[in-house]
Amino acid sequence: MSHSTFKGGIHPHKRKRFTREKPIREYYPKGELVYPVSQHIGGPAVPIVKVGERVLKGQVIAKADGYISVPVHASVSGTVTAIEPRMTVGGNKVLSIIVENDNQYERMPIENFCPWQEMEPGDRILQIQRAGIVGMGGAGFPTHVKLAVKNPKKIRTVIVNCSECEPYLTSDYRRMVENPEWLVMGLKMILSLFERAVGVFAIEDSKRDAITALQLASGKESRMEVKVLETKYPQGSERMLIYACTGKEINSSMLPADASCIVHNVDTVCAIYQALAFGRPLTERVVTVTGKALNNPRNFNVPIGTSFAELIDAAGGCRVEPKKLVAGGPMMGISLFDLNVPVVKTSSALLCMTKDDAARFRPSACIRCGSCVEACPEGLLPAKLADLAEHFQEEEFQKLYGMECLECGSCSFVCPARRHLTQSIRAMRRSLLAKGKR
Amino acid sequence: MENRMNVSASPHIRGTMSTANIMRLVIVALLPAAGFGIYNFGIRALYHMLVCIVTCVLTEFTYEAFADRPIAVGDFSSVVTGLLLAMSLPVNAPLWIGCVGGVFAILVVKMFFGGIGQNIVNPALAGRCFLLISFANRMTDFACDAYTGPTPLEALKQGEMVDPLYLVLGNTGGCIGETSAIAILLGAVLLLGFGIISLRIPAACFVVFTGMLIFFGGRGFDEIYLVQELLSGGLMLAFWFMATDYTTSPITKSGQIIYGGMIGALAAMFRLFGSASEGVSYAILLANLLTPIIEKVTIPRAFGRRH
Numbered sequence: 001m002s003h004s005t006f007k008g009g010i011h012p013h014k015r016k017r018f019t020r021e022k023p024i025r026e027y028y029p030k031g032e033l034v035y036p037v038s039q040h041i042g043g044p045a046v047p048i049v050k051v052g053e054r055v056l057k058g059q060v061i062a063k064a065d066g067y068i069s070v071p072v073h074a075s076v077s078g079t080v081t082a083i084e085p086r087m088t089v090g091g092n093k094v095l096s097i098i099v100e101n102d103n104q105y106e107r108m109p110i111e112n113f114c115p116w117q118e119m120e121p122g123d124r125i126l127q128i129q130r131a132g133i134v135g136m137g138g139a140g141f142p143t144h145v146k147l148a149v150k151n152p153k154k155i156r157t158v159i160v161n162c163s164e165c166e167p168y169l170t171s172d173y174r175r176m177v178e179n180p181e182w183l184v185m186g187l188k189m190i191l192s193l194f195e196r197a198v199g200v201f202a203i204e205d206s207k208r209d210a211i212t213a214l215q216l217a218s219g220k221e222s223r224m225e226v227k228v229l230e231t232k233y234p235q236g237s238e239r240m241l242i243y244a245c246t247g248k249e250i251n252s253s254m255l256p257a258d259a260s261c262i263v264h265n266v267d268t269v270c271a272i273y274q275a276l277a278f279g280r281p282l283t284e285r286v287v288t289v290t291g292k293a294l295n296n297p298r299n300f301n302v303p304i305g306t307s308f309a310e311l312i313d314a315a316g317g318c319r320v321e322p323k324k325l326v327a328g329g330p331m332m333g334i335s336l337f338d339l340n341v342p343v344v345k346t347s348s349a350l351l352c353m354t355k356d357d358a359a360r361f362r363p364s365a366c367i368r369c370g371s372c373v374e375a376c377p378e379g380l381l382p383a384k385l386a387d388l389a390e391h392f393q394e395e396e397f398q399k400l401y402g403m404e405c406l407e408c409g410s411c412s413f414v415c416p417a418r419r420h421l422t423q424s425i426r427a428m429r430r431s432l433l434a435k436g437k438r
Numbered sequence: 439m440e441n442r443m444n445v446s447a448s449p450h451i452r453g454t455m456s457t458a459n460i461m462r463l464v465i466v467a468l469l470p471a472a473g474f475g476i477y478n479f480g481i482r483a484l485y486h487m488l489v490c491i492v493t494c495v496l497t498e499f500t501y502e503a504f505a506d507r508p509i510a511v512g513d514f515s516s517v518v519t520g521l522l523l524a525m526s527l528p529v530n531a532p533l534w535i536g537c538v539g540g541v542f543a544i545l546v547v548k549m550f551f552g553g554i555g556q557n558i559v560n561p562a563l564a565g566r567c568f569l570l571i572s573f574a575n576r577m578t579d580f581a582c583d584a585y586t587g588p589t590p591l592e593a594l595k596q597g598e599m600v601d602p603l604y605l606v607l608g609n610t611g612g613c614i615g616e617t618s619a620i621a622i623l624l625g626a627v628l629l630l631g632f633g634i635i636s637l638r639i640p641a642a643c644f645v646v647f648t649g650m651l652i653f654f655g656g657r658g659f660d661e662i663y664l665v666q667e668l669l670s671g672g673l674m675l676a677f678w679f680m681a682t683d684y685t686t687s688p689i690t691k692s693g694q695i696i697y698g699g700m701i702g703a704l705a706a707m708f709r710l711f712g713s714a715s716e717g718v719s720y721a722i723l724l725a726n727l728l729t730p731i732i733e734k735v736t737i738p739r740a741f742g743r744r745h
Contacts, residue, residue, distance in 0.1 A: 377741065
């Protein structure tokens, strides 16, 4: 039977076997923890602690600045040793609060917390902001803003993005297999905000154990279903996912709410559950530490702020010298030039690759084979767009819908001439976005 | 360790298909038809192929070396051009004719326009048509040791009947690689299976061509007549292997259907009303010229911008 999906897309090697069967392990950081104040889209948080101050696990160390912003919490107990700009995954320096771990893990007591069922819907959303929850799939958009839609009755589908279509990544998969009840409870809490919506676990057909686990856990819930989708990249992209689940198309200038949908990542839903059921803020996340270069690839539950360098040791160190280190998946992740950067709320993986395809192959002339056109999930003409981008033809680039590109990497992946299509298109998009053009 | 990391923009992995792999697959797909050509017409067919391939590769190499451009013969594209050119020659033609055609195809049609991916018309076809015009007698002399009568298409034009079974198997006269429909189809299935070509262009070609014959052929829906027309005169080779040439066909999906339809219509027109029996070659060359315009008017609408 064929499952719902979208047009285009690619089938890269999944390479999930490294960590698929590795249960999530707690990781206790050894060195200092670094908390950038900007781990989300929106206003950076404002530090409210001083150097030398003792902080507890779960304590707010930087408060939200405005509505589209979330606070940052300490993920360990310890002493603030510095507040200074530090390197982040993106390669830029961001003001960060540095905490020295005292290895006590003393929790901040949770004061006057009432069960979520007794909260007003508005208070539930406020609690989610207080817990510092953002979209943990990579975008980092504050979750409370997503949930506070103008007309909650218009939302008909709440989709939990269980597709995890990037190769190598298994953090969401392990969560679904190990704690499906968290996801069901989290979705129940979200559904309590949208009385007319149904909840959908959208999952690729290759993740059979997770499908079974979710079906068992959600069996008694009348407003939830598990929707099985074709295994294809980029199935987990928000627009593709909405299309596969509801048949509605949204473009770059629309929000999921325009298609009566809300989409949340697996880890985000778990964080919502922790926040509303126990009042716990977001202080840790699952990170897949994987790749051929490692001795012992694993899934870890990592306190936010832990250095990526520590995770390599936690995974048994390197078997061979890695060629390339990537934060995130191989299709959309960011390659690192310095491992001394912290795990943030949006870090899903550390990938240690032994070969670098991008450097291994030299780009040659386009043969106009149209593979990129077939692969593009957005229905664009990547070869033409890359050409226009390389010649700085802004107007024509926009006319050919260049701004609709997801930067998913499918075109570069399939290109037989190994052209850097996504890369050229991305550069042009960034320059146009910076000029305020859409 | 830290200092020697590779850093680049995503994606960090690539697929396995390369230009050279695609070209190798096309060559493999052409082998059944080429092999049958050798079986059908004798060892001289193989000499033609070798002459054409060597000429094409050498021409590209020489040009690239002298023009100080990166040597790209390793992508096997000129081997494909050479093989296709040889397969559309009559076996009795002198061997030097492949040399002339190969130099014209690669030097004038391909390299002068910027090399692989830049040529406007299909090099092999343009080379063949150049030869057809320049050496009309030698290029249409299909008499050889094996077959002395007219080619199936000529026979059809004169109103004779040709047994479709011979056309399917290919033991008839004609150009080296065009006679056996079944060998060509075998290759086409391989290309379709590996996703090298899609059905859009050939399907549009065949549908429009057949439709035109039904409406304007004067015989209505006459199966034997249609099958004879479809299987003769290099139509199969042209629709499956020449019309689907990447560089000279549109990259837009709807454009490919229009382009295929155009080839089908022109080929039928040349067959029905024209005098040149190999009209399908000209049909493809003309459609090649229209590719940029077709592409321009068939820009697809992006996802979510369709309303």
